[in-house]
Amino acid sequence: MGISLKTHKMLWGRSGNRCALPTCRKNLVEDETQTDDASIVGDEAHIVAREEDGPRGKSTLTPEERDKYDNLILMCKVHHKMIDDQPLEYTVDKLHQMKAEHLEWVTKNLSPDIDKQKDDEIYATYIDKWIQLADINNWKNWSSFVLGGGQPQISVKQFENLKELNEYILSRVWPKRYDKIEFAFINFRVVMNDFINVFSIYKEKIGDEEDPMYNTEKFYKRLEEWDEEKYDQLSKQFDFHVDLVQDLMCEMTRAANYLCDQIRKQLSSSFRINEGVLLIETGPDMSFSYKTVRLEFDTTDQAIIKYPGLEKFMETRQERGYHFGNGVSKKYLKQKFD
Numbered sequence: 001m002g003i004s005l006k007t008h009k010m011l012w013g014r015s016g017n018r019c020a021l022p023t024c025r026k027n028l029v030e031d032e033t034q035t036d037d038a039s040i041v042g043d044e045a046h047i048v049a050r051e052e053d054g055p056r057g058k059s060t061l062t063p064e065e066r067d068k069y070d071n072l073i074l075m076c077k078v079h080h081k082m083i084d085d086q087p088l089e090y091t092v093d094k095l096h097q098m099k100a101e102h103l104e105w106v107t108k109n110l111s112p113d114i115d116k117q118k119d120d121e122i123y124a125t126y127i128d129k130w131i132q133l134a135d136i137n138n139w140k141n142w143s144s145f146v147l148g149g150g151q152p153q154i155s156v157k158q159f160e161n162l163k164e165l166n167e168y169i170l171s172r173v174w175p176k177r178y179d180k181i182e183f184a185f186i187n188f189r190v191v192m193n194d195f196i197n198v199f200s201i202y203k204e205k206i207g208d209e210e211d212p213m214y215n216t217e218k219f220y221k222r223l224e225e226w227d228e229e230k231y232d233q234l235s236k237q238f239d240f241h242v243d244l245v246q247d248l249m250c251e252m253t254r255a256a257n258y259l260c261d262q263i264r265k266q267l268s269s270s271f272r273i274n275e276g277v278l279l280i281e282t283g284p285d286m287s288f289s290y291k292t293v294r295l296e297f298d299t300t301d302q303a304i305i306k307y308p309g310l311e312k313f314m315e316t317r318q319e320r321g322y323h324f325g326n327g328v329s330k331k332y333l334k335q336k337f338d
Helices: 005-014 077-085 092-109 114-133 136-147 156-170 179-201 228-266 310-319 330-337
Strands: 042-046 072-076 153-155 203-206 213-216 279-282 291-294
Touching: 005 042, 005 072, 005 114, 042 077, 072 077, 072 092, 114 136, 114 156, 114 179, 136 153, 136 228, 136 279, 153 156, 156 179, 156 213, 179 203, 179 228, 179 310, 213 228, 228 279, 228 310
Parallel strands: none
Antiparallel strands: 042 072, 153 213, 203 213, 279 291
């Protein structure tokens, strides 16, 4: 899984952004200039290597434990290479001792903002949980089942994870330090809540027990006796439902990318820089082709970014960016809320 955001914030914050080697202690973050962003000149070095054939790699630590805070030490790039080139000199015990002494030095000499560090770690904990339950690192793949084929699908596991995430975000105690991150989290949750509720109306379980899916039932096929007018009416209702589910998936993607932006601006400038923005894939269309789409808000105005609720969203979805449908179904809303 790699190093989590919480672990990253713990390591850099508690280490004072300094190299842990006593003879160095170089500041590892070069401030931004008028023309360039800040520069990171340090590494999150492993005490026990990530791989068994790496420096100090022979250990009983699991792959997950090797990426935890206790197994990491902050070093400048020069001394990171040195400790890895000289593992007999820089043993596991010696590096742990070096780290402990460095943390003590930071506390005594740099007067760190303990309250800010605590808040940063709380936000990072919430973000890591969001990454896990929303499957952010696999977003394009799982959302493609919602957006493809004209019959939205989602794995039972992912759907239950979204329901868990919905309650998790709703119950958070916010530190009130980064208001835009908190706004973005709450906005994402409100969209997700409507996505869950709308998708649930016509969901049916399909597939085997090992990997079941929720499928969107073609409810217009329920007719026991042929009635062309009723069939056409239900078919249009089904198309409206599919478009709405997919439009909520698009809005949730925009909300997720907005949250990523706020994390970069307020908490961690390198957050998902390598991975980039979340993308979606739609299709196949009538020509059996697929389309990859980037969805972001084209404004920074929170009044516009804020999800307006389901009925207003149906009215304005075509104005919010890439979309599948339009219009409001009063009957649909009545069915949903009864």
